[in-house]
């Protein structure tokens with residue numbers, strides 16, 4: 364199933380909870396399971412900067428903790444002039460747990476870019492997960 368505006372809107376709502384006092388760059392993510400559930404995530408920063416967790420990872424880890432393992436789409440919303448692609452570590456994690464999902468990147472101005480994850484992350488490190 365492709366990504367409709369609803370998933371973008373979920374990511375926008377998620378973004379409102381971002382804790383980004385250091386960068387002031389708020390990110391929202393909405394990850395959809397193949398069963399249609401949506402898990403929201405926002406970036407959470409910390410005074411020890413390296414402990415910051417990206418919105419995409421918050422959404423994914425929350426979904427996994429809820430027992431979900433099959434995903435088909437993620438929407439990411441930022442305030443940037445052009446929609447911002449996920450960072451490298453998030454791409455790796457999404458690849459391992461979500462496979463080649465649809466990725467929609469949007470900004471608050473209504474611009475949107477659509478990708479398959481394999482386009483954003485063409486040469487992944489593959490490791491077979493037993494669990």
Ligand code: THU
Nearest residue numbers: 386388390406408417418449450
């Ligand atoms: N950030 C995300 O939430 N997702 C990304 O894919 C890239 C960056 C966050 C981390 C940090 O809180 C802020 O954006 C600025 O880097």
